[in-house]
Amino acid sequence: xxxxxxxxxxxxxxxxxxxxxxxxxxxxxxxxxxxxxxxxxxxxxxxxxxxxxxxxxxxxxxxxxxxxxxxxxxxxxxxxxxxxxxxxxxxxxxxxxxxxxxxxxxxxxxxxxxxxxxxxxxxxxxxxxxxxxxxxxxxxxxxxxxxxxxxxxxxxxxxxxxxxxxxxxxxxxxxxxxxxxxxxxxxxxxxxxxxxxxxxxxx
Numbered sequence: 001x002x003x004x005x006x007x008x009x010x011x012x013x014x015x016x017x018x019x020x021x022x023x024x025x026x027x028x029x030x031x032x033x034x035x036x037x038x039x040x041x042x043x044x045x046x047x048x049x050x051x052x053x054x055x056x057x058x059x060x061x062x063x064x065x066x067x068x069x070x071x072x073x074x075x076x077x078x079x080x081x082x083x084x085x086x087x088x089x090x091x092x093x094x095x096x097x098x099x100x101x102x103x104x105x106x107x108x109x110x111x112x113x114x115x116x117x118x119x120x121x122x123x124x125x126x127x128x129x130x131x132x133x134x135x136x137x138x139x140x141x142x143x144x145x146x147x148x149x150x151x152x153x154x155x156x157x158x159x160x161x162x163x164x165x166x167x168x169x170x171x172x173x174x175x176x177x178x179x180x181x182x183x184x185x186x187x188x189x190x191x192x193x194x195x196x197x198x199x200x201x202x203x
Contacts, residue, residue: 040166047162052106055098068093078148078194079141088117092145099152102159102179111149118142140201144194151190154183 017026058064068075068090075082075089082089091114098107122139133139138146157179164172 040163043166044159044162047158048103048105051098051101051103051158055094055103055106059094064094064097065090067097071096078144078191080198082121082141086117086121088114088121088141091117095145095149096152099149100155102154102157102161104159107149107152111145114145115142118145140198143197147190147194148187151186152183153187154179 014023014026017023055064058067071093072089075092079089079092091110094110095107095114098104098110118139118141121141122133125139126135157175160175160179161172164175
């Protein structure tokens with residue numbers, strides 16, 4: 001669907017330029033945009049590689065594991081049915097740490113790993129008939145994790161800072177305050193919704 005949408009927008013733009021005699025400007029815009037896209041991709045690739053490397057060092061050094069232990073009260077609060085020492089807990093913690101640092105793309109592998117582990121947990125529940133959901137349906141932990149991932153609190157929105165710096169912002173860091181306020185509100189709203197839904201299902 002998205003491919004059709006983008007193709008349609010490009011086709012309309014080209015037709016508009018042809019009708020109004022500005023096809024040359026359209027062509028120039030396409031070439032300039034392609035050049036900017038390549039330059040931005042290279043910049044973001046460098047930033048992504050650096051922070052993914054930092055996260056990997058954190059994993060290898062045991063820092064992520066130590067932070068996971070410190071985050072146990074939060075994990076237990078958000079995921080009350082998640083067993084202690086379950087592999088999903090570390091993946092969820094890594095994802096949350098990456099998101100707090102504004103590293104959405106670095107959080108993705110941990111997010112996928114967490115979903116895989118949560119699906120394995122649900123499969124175990126199906127075998128024991130322990131309040132499981134049908135195969136292909138997201139369980140409470142999956143829904144909560146997805147909401148937390150989307151609404152994630154961000155202390156340092158590195159992506160936005162990098163974009164603003166790349167496009168010549170006079171103060172790329174000025175986004176930090178508004179982003180912190182917005183993501184704090186969204187995270188609080190997400191937590192409230194999750195707890196309400198969990199409470200309603202337990203009644």
